Amino acid sequence: MRGVKCKLVVFGIFFLAPFMLLAHGVSSADQEILNTGGLLSYIYVGAKHMVTGYDHLLFLVGVIFYLNGFKDIVRFITVFTLGHSITLIGATYLGIKADEHLIDAVIALSVLYKGFENLGGFEKYLKLKSPNLLFMVFLFGLIHGFGLSTRLQSFDIGNSQFLTKIVSFNIGVELGQIAALIPIVFLITKWKSKKSYDSFYKAANFYLIIAGVALFVYQIHGYLNGAH
Amino acid sequence: MKRLLLAVMAIIVFSSHTMFLKLDSYFLKPNTSATIQLYNGTFNKSENVIDRDRMLDASLIGNGERIKVTNSQWSEKDSITLLNFETGEEGTWVAAISTAPRSIEMTAEAFNTYLEHEGIYDMLEWRKKNSALDSAAVEKYSKHVKTIFQVGEKKTNDWQTPLGYPIEFIPLNNPYELNTGDSFKFKLLLNGSPLVNQLVYADFKGSSNAHSHDDTAATDHHSHDNKPSTSSEHTHDGSTHSHEKEPEKEHRHSEDSESHSHTSGQQLRTDANGIATAQLTADGIWYVQTIHLVPSEEEGMTHESNWSTLTFEVTHSHGADTHTHEASEGGIPSYLYWLGSLLLVSILFLWFNKKK
Numbered sequence: 001m002r003g004v005k006c007k008l009v010v011f012g013i014f015f016l017a018p019f020m021l022l023a024h025g026v027s028s029a030d031q032e033i034l035n036t037g038g039l040l041s042y043i044y045v046g047a048k049h050m051v052t053g054y055d056h057l058l059f060l061v062g063v064i065f066y067l068n069g070f071k072d073i074v075r076f077i078t079v080f081t082l083g084h085s086i087t088l089i090g091a092t093y094l095g096i097k098a099d100e101h102l103i104d105a106v107i108a109l110s111v112l113y114k115g116f117e118n119l120g121g122f123e124k125y126l127k128l129k130s131p132n133l134l135f136m137v138f139l140f141g142l143i144h145g146f147g148l149s150t151r152l153q154s155f156d157i158g159n160s161q162f163l164t165k166i167v168s169f170n171i172g173v174e175l176g177q178i179a180a181l182i183p184i185v186f187l188i189t190k191w192k193s194k195k196s197y198d199s200f201y202k203a204a205n206f207y208l209i210i211a212g213v214a215l216f217v218y219q220i221h222g223y224l225n226g227a228h
Numbered sequence: 229m230k231r232l233l234l235a236v237m238a239i240i241v242f243s244s245h246t247m248f249l250k251l252d253s254y255f256l257k258p259n260t261s262a263t264i265q266l267y268n269g270t271f272n273k274s275e276n277v278i279d280r281d282r283m284l285d286a287s288l289i290g291n292g293e294r295i296k297v298t299n300s301q302w303s304e305k306d307s308i309t310l311l312n313f314e315t316g317e318e319g320t321w322v323a324a325i326s327t328a329p330r331s332i333e334m335t336a337e338a339f340n341t342y343l344e345h346e347g348i349y350d351m352l353e354w355r356k357k358n359s360a361l362d363s364a365a366v367e368k369y370s371k372h373v374k375t376i377f378q379v380g381e382k383k384t385n386d387w388q389t390p391l392g393y394p395i396e397f398i399p400l401n402n403p404y405e406l407n408t409g410d411s412f413k414f415k416l417l418l419n420g421s422p423l424v425n426q427l428v429y430a431d432f433k434g435s436s437n438a439h440s441h442d443d444t445a446a447t448d449h450h451s452h453d454n455k456p457s458t459s460s461e462h463t464h465d466g467s468t469h470s471h472e473k474e475p476e477k478e479h480r481h482s483e484d485s486e487s488h489s490h491t492s493g494q495q496l497r498t499d500a501n502g503i504a505t506a507q508l509t510a511d512g513i514w515y516v517q518t519i520h521l522v523p524s525e526e527e528g529m530t531h532e533s534n535w536s537t538l539t540f541e542v543t544h545s546h547g548a549d550t551h552t553h554e555a556s557e558g559g560i561p562s563y564l565y566w567l568g569s570l571l572l573v574s575i576l577f578l579w580f581n582k583k584k
Contacts, residue, residue: 034253158252160263196577199584203576210572 039168046172055107062114083141091149092166101223103147110140112212118205249375254541256315258380266309277309282327289386290321318380326393329370339365367531376540378404395534403540412506422502430506431493432514508542515539
């Protein structure tokens with residue numbers, strides 16, 4: 001029983017740390033940092049947005065649950081990185097953006113999708129083979145990158161060194177992603193050998209579905225009520 | 229149809245250049261290198277650089293001192309003139325430039341179009357009422373621009389220092405003690421005295437769309453500067469005047485998709501004390517601009533104009549420790565997410581564990 005309690009605390013922190021931070025939006029403090037900190041500040045703010053961007057991390061949690069072995073993880077994370085880098089850099093450079101609530105709502109759906117797929121929802125409820133995961137991770141990578149781009153475009157980043165600033169922000173995103181993934185991969189890998197892993201797996205992926213729905217509703221509500 | 233085409237052509241062609249001082253960020257650290265960009269064109273796009281010998285004054289004002297900008301501090305990039313400087317001590321600083329007058333000769337139709345386009349409605353109305361729409365014009369013009377920026381946290385009073393320019397905006401509040409949603413009150417001075425009943429335009433470029441990719445975009449522009457040297461001739465509506473080819477094409481006209489930006493935003497009028505108030509409705513870089521144009525008695529001139537702009541930045545707050553736009557702001561507090569999610573995951577885990 002003591003072991004179960006201990007695990008509960010660990011994975012409680014693991015899943016809920018993002019909600020503790022919840023600094024996913026544009027902040028005046030971040031704008032101040034960008035205004036005065038040079039290119040390093042773009043790396044910092046990019047990393048911060050990735051680490052505190054719970055929707056991105058929840059999606060990656062879902063991806064990592066599905067994977068076996070380090071090579072697999074590197075392959076999928078590389079595809080996700082490629083996807084979000086394309087839209088983050090491209091859309092920001094071209095000044096293309098979407099409503100923040102709408103793009104975040106789609107990102108929330110990606111979290112829901114991953115939880116649903118991990119629980120075998122396609123086969124069980126839709127009687128379908130789940131789509132190619134590598135392709136879906138790339139596709140969702142593009143969408144997450146567009147969300148990050150929309151966020152970056154919420155800042156006043158000026159005209160000078162424009163592309164360098166975008167690339168710096170993207171480097172920050174990658175660094176933040178690595179920093180966040182290390183404990184996530186470690187925890188999931190360690191837990192795999194435990195008896196309670198099956199319960200952890202189900203609880204975590206059910207949580208992803210619920211979190212995905214909740215975030216989706218939250219963003220749509222924000223969009224409809226202009227709460228941003 | 230011909231008239232319509234001529235009108236359209238005139239609108240495209242007769243787009244004069246407003247001058248702005250801009251920074252990438254208006255919040256700077258003390259004693260660091262910084263750059264101010266001098267735009268001559270629209271707020272979003274500079275069409276040409278300004279030669280140093282055109283500048284009667286270029287000053288930085290901070291901590292009670294007025295520092296003359298030296299020639300070595302200037303550089304150029306594409307069509308933007310750059311002022312490189314060290315920020316100095318903390319405080320609310322001002323940078324300002326006043327240019328020497330130049331003149332331009334315009335046909336009656338060109339002059340009318342220019343008045344309409346630049347929003348100089350008082351003169352246009354006067355011409356209509358006095359049957360002067362057919363009169364050509366020779367206008368003497370000069371530009372006097374300011375920007376206010378914040379170095380560090382400490383607020384100083386340099387923002388209200390009159391610089392003695394022919395026309396200038398004097399804020400009545402420190403813009404860096406204002407936030408989005410506040411009112412920005414200013415006084416407009418002409419030769420040191422309040423300028424009454426003058427049209428002023430206030431507009432902003434929002435933070436969410438602060439960058440522009442058109443700085444180096446090719447434009448098909450030509451000048452209406454009447455210097456005879458190095459000029460080629462070009463006909464507009466039957467009258468011929470010169471088109472200067474030298475790099476600094478002051479007051480020239482361009483095919484510019486933003487050609488109507490001169491009169492966008494809030495249209496204000498100064499009161500009996502030369503005072504007007506703009507509403508700072510959004511985060512971004514704000515600017516007020518005006519063109520004071522009057523008939524001239526000077527020999528060879530029909531009109532004289534003085535142009536002025538003032539730029540500064542407005543945010544929700546100006547401190548790193550002030551509020552943010554976090555997802556929880558105005559919605560569910562973070563700790564409720566935390567508690568709710570912890571409870572949910574725990575219940576799910578226990579339930580699946582028990583079921584097993």
